[in-house]
Amino acid sequence: xxxxxxxxxxxxPAVLSAMEQRGVSIERSMLSRLSGELAQRMGALESxxxxxxxxxxxxxxxxxxxxxxxxxxQLPGAKKTKTGxxxxxxxxxxxxxxxxxxxxxxxxxxxxxxxxxxxxxxALPTYLHKETGRVHTTYQLAATTTxxxxxxxxxxxxxxxxxEEGRKIxxxxxxPQGKKIVSADYSQIELRILAHMADIPQLAQAFExxxxxxxxxxxxxxxxxxxxxxxQTRRRAKAINFGIIYGISAFGLANQLGIGREEAGQYIKTxxxxxxxIRDYMEETKEACRRDGYVTTIFGRKCxxxxxxxxxxxxxxxxxxxxxxxxxxxxxxxxxRRAMIRMDGALExxxxxxxxxxxxxxxxxxxxxxxxxxxxxxVITKVMAEAPMPAKALRVPLLVEAKAEASWEEAH
DNA sequence: TCGGCAAGCCAC
DNA sequence: AAACGTGGCTTGCCGA
Numbered sequence: 001x002x003x004x005x006x007x008x009x010x011x012x013p014a015v016l017s018a019m020e021q022r023g024v025s026i027e028r029s030m031l032s033r034l035s036g037e038l039a040q041r042m043g044a045l046e047s048x049x050x051x052x053x054x055x056x057x058x059x060x061x062x063x064x065x066x067x068x069x070x071x072x073x074q075l076p077g078a079k080k081t082k083t084g085x086x087x088x089x090x091x092x093x094x095x096x097x098x099x100x101x102x103x104x105x106x107x108x109x110x111x112x113x114x115x116x117x118x119x120x121x122x123a124l125p126t127y128l129h130k131e132t133g134r135v136h137t138t139y140q141l142a143a144t145t146t147x148x149x150x151x152x153x154x155x156x157x158x159x160x161x162x163x164e165e166g167r168k169i170x171x172x173x174x175x176p177q178g179k180k181i182v183s184a185d186y187s188q189i190e191l192r193i194l195a196h197m198a199d200i201p202q203l204a205q206a207f208e209x210x211x212x213x214x215x216x217x218x219x220x221x222x223x224x225x226x227x228x229x230x231x232q233t234r235r236r237a238k239a240i241n242f243g244i245i246y247g248i249s250a251f252g253l254a255n256q257l258g259i260g261r262e263e264a265g266q267y268i269k270t271x272x273x274x275x276x277x278i279r280d281y282m283e284e285t286k287e288a289c290r291r292d293g294y295v296t297t298i299f300g301r302k303c304x305x306x307x308x309x310x311x312x313x314x315x316x317x318x319x320x321x322x323x324x325x326x327x328x329x330x331x332x333x334x335x336x337r338r339a340m341i342r343m344d345g346a347l348e349x350x351x352x353x354x355x356x357x358x359x360x361x362x363x364x365x366x367x368x369x370x371x372x373x374x375x376x377x378x379v380i381t382k383v384m385a386e387a388p389m390p391a392k393a394l395r396v397p398l399l400v401e402a403k404a405e406a407s408w409e410e411a412h
Numbered sequence: 413t414c415g416g417c418a419a420g421c422c423a424c
Numbered sequence: 425a426a427a428c429g430t431g432g433c434t435t436g437c438c439g440a
Contacts, residue, residue, distance in 0.1 A: 058435095061437085062418090062419055062420070062436080063419090063436080063437085079425045079426095080425085081418080083419090085418085085419085087419085087425050087426095088419085089419075089420060090421075091425060092425065111420080112421090114434090115420085115422065118434055119433055120422085123433080123434085144430060144431065146430060148424085148430060150430085150431055150432070152433090153432095154432090154433085155422085155423085157423060157424075157431075157432080158421090158423035158424080158432065158433085159422080161422095162422085162423085190424090242428075242429090243428055243429095246430095247429065248428060249428070251426080251427045255425080255427090255428090256428075321428065325429040326429085329424090333430095360423075362424065363424085
């Protein structure tokens with residue numbers, strides 16, 4: 001079998017251009033039906049909300065809502081945005097809803113439906129191309145500080161997936177007759193890259209053994225067995241793992257988990273006691289950035305953060321967190337780029353007609369003929385898993401999960 | 413009428 | 425809200 005190292009590498013701009021031109025198929029009728037349902041439910045909610053508020057107002061106006069909740073109704077927990085208006089972001093409304101207040105709960109419902117309708121159900125069909133009948137995004141190659149791609153007009157890198165209603169949008173991304181949508185994604189790639197860069201043997205071993213990394217983290221931190229673990233305990237460890245990647249603070253973790261800042265600080269302390277190599281890595285990364293003005297990915301690409309030396313403490317702290325995150329996020333971006341420039345050549349070399357259509361940071365989406373699915377999946381997963389090589393051999397295996405289904409929602 | 417900012421929220 | 429990183433899109437609002 002031909003090694004992936006010998007497959008043709010196409011320049012990334014050519015790869016992106018090909019993906020843009022291929023486009024993706026969406027089922028207009030599904031979105032239009034969904035839009036109607038959303039409109040109806042939003043209408044019912046609007047009446048209910050105006051009843052609860054005691055007056056009609058523009059539901060799309062955070063300012064009007066803030067005046068009603070905190071000016072008129074005097075609900076607790078009011079916080080101002082930086083311009084002095086009452087804040088009404090989801091976190092604020094969730095706190096109020098948890099205290100049994102009906103109005104903020106219904107507003108949250110309305111906002112979710114409104115977002116899905118305006119940004120996705122109504123907007124996506126307007127991007128259907130006259131001649132191809134498909135949706136063609138544009139990828140920006142140099143729009144991010146870390147080396148990620150971005151996607152515009154429309155952005156196909158933020159299609160909903162977290163809620164049941166949102167997945168109805170994703171379900172409209174379908175394969176044409178005789179084909180399947182294949183989604184292939186890197187499992188926990190940023191944590192694996194952190195384990196490699198910081199050289200943490202426990203984490204590397206856990207990935208080698210295919211363990212549940214969040215449960216393992218919880219077990220290490222709280223001294224409880226993975227078997228029969230309280231879901232809450234795992235959830236906290238998961239929040240910490242994500243926080244670590246983003247340059248955690250006790251304040252941020254406390255807000256994320258709804259716990260006190262002292263307790264959050266204790267979690268972080270315990271984490272660094274269990275994984276001192278992570279703390280060392282972070283300190284070394286910040287130090288290098290202060291010295292050089294940039295940090296580097298595993299493959300040597302630089303990400304510049306000269307303002308890490310700013311005298312303003314908030315600006316400095318912001319750049320420190322970005323500098324900690326950039327090598328992790330940027331290395332993951334490098335890995336998937338390396339896979340992308342080899343993918344078409346590898347598929348061609350294997351005599352397969354699969355077409356790479358979309359990239360969503362740690363995921364590649366393809367269209368594959370029904371009869372070729374079985375032969376295509378291993379080619380895709382191999383190219384992705386071996387993408388760091390031969391330039392780098394990671395201390396941690398990369399796991400790629402791939403699935404073929406009729407729609408993106410099912411395949412994901 | 414148009415451009416830009418603020419707030420909010422979708423994804424990884 | 426955001427002292428948890430990276431983006432883009434929509435609506436409301438205000439001034440030119």
